[in-house]
Amino acid sequence: xxxxxxxxxxxxxxxxxxxxxxxxxxxxxxxxxxxxxxxxxxxxxxxxxxxxxxxxxxxxxxxxxxxxxxxxxxxxx
Amino acid sequence: xxxxxxxxxxxxxxxxxxxxxxxxxxxxxxxxxxxxxxxxxxxxxxxxxxxxxxxxxxxxxxxxxxxxxxxxxxxxxxxxxxxxxxxxxxxxxxxxxxxxxxxxxxxxxxxxxxxxxxxxxxxxxxxxxxxxxxxxxxxxxxxxxxxxxxxxxxx
Numbered sequence: 001x002x003x004x005x006x007x008x009x010x011x012x013x014x015x016x017x018x019x020x021x022x023x024x025x026x027x028x029x030x031x032x033x034x035x036x037x038x039x040x041x042x043x044x045x046x047x048x049x050x051x052x053x054x055x056x057x058x059x060x061x062x063x064x065x066x067x068x069x070x071x072x073x074x075x076x077x
Numbered sequence: 078x079x080x081x082x083x084x085x086x087x088x089x090x091x092x093x094x095x096x097x098x099x100x101x102x103x104x105x106x107x108x109x110x111x112x113x114x115x116x117x118x119x120x121x122x123x124x125x126x127x128x129x130x131x132x133x134x135x136x137x138x139x140x141x142x143x144x145x146x147x148x149x150x151x152x153x154x155x156x157x158x159x160x161x162x163x164x165x166x167x168x169x170x171x172x173x174x175x176x177x178x179x180x181x182x183x184x185x186x187x188x189x190x191x192x193x194x195x196x197x198x199x200x201x202x203x204x205x206x207x208x209x210x211x212x213x214x215x216x217x218x219x220x221x222x223x224x225x226x227x228x229x230x231x232x
Contacts, residue, residue: 004135005205006216048224050203053138060228069135069203073219076132076139076163076204077116077175077195 001029002069007047010039020062026051027058030070040070047072086160087143089136094162094173103158103180112187114195116175118168122217128209132165132174135203139163142202146194154190156181161194163204174206 001018003011011033020029026049034041047070049056062068086102096115104111118130147159160178168174177194181187199220206217 002135004133004203005207008133046221048222050135050138053135053141055222055224057225057227069138071135071203071222072205072216073221074200074203075206075217075219076134076202077199 001033002067004069005072007040007070007072010037024062025058026056026060026062026068029062029068030058033070084158085147086162087140087147088162089134089140089143090162090164091166092164094164094176096173096176099160099162099176099178103160103178105157105180107182108157108180109182110184110187111178111180112184112191113179114175114177114191115173116195117173118170120170122208125210127170128211129170130168130174131207131209132163132168133205133207134163134165136165139203143198146197146202149197150179150190150194153193154179154181155183155186156190159190159194161198163198163202165204 001016003014008014018029030044049058050069050071051060052067086099096113100111100113119127121127143161143163147161150156150159157180160176162176164174177191179187179190179194201222205219207214208217
């Protein structure tokens with residue numbers, strides 16, 4: 001798991017590993033974080049998930065070693 | 078159309094961006110036009126005086142998305158070379174945060190490609206900007222990149 005911008009500030013750190021049951025999806029992972037960081041709950045529609053550095057749908061199933069991030073709206077430029 | 082993608086340059090940097098060097102980088106004898114977009118730090122936002130900005134990126138993904146934009150420019154527009162460089166970290170008022178340079182035989186393609194590049198970058202590249210004011214700091218309003226359609230059950 002990687003955290004950036006607002007989400008990094010909410011989570012209080014940049015990076016950590018997480019173990020999930022077989023068949024877990026990005027949405028499941030998000031729910032786990034929303035329980036740990038209640039400020040995240042309700043924010044899912046304002047975030048986009050990435051899996052292995054590509055944007056991914058919330059129902060994407062995860063595999064061991066995946067690199068995941070929940071990305072806030074981007075504001076580069 | 079001559080494409081010379083190996084001469085393209087895509088980078089994320091901490092040091093100041095050398096606009097003149099990137100201009101030279103994309104300039105070739107077969108070109109007739111170069112369009113450069115120089116985005117730099119404005120001294121205010123929503124009526125408040127900005128002190129400085131701090132940019133952070135999901136660096137490997139951001140560079141990957143910038144490279145994708147470069148590839149799209151070659152597919153969509155009759156251009157020769159592209160340089161896209163984004164600076165990260167703390168930037169002071171007036172400093173360049175993003176430089177896009179596009180060379181082409183003719184101006185229309187260079188203008189169109191440069192515009193497409195900055196508009197796409199602002200929607201799809203995972204870079205975030207925090208604005209620091211006298212009385213606090215805020216993450217800039219951004220755009221949420223489109224997520225792909227829901228995955229097939231057997232992904």
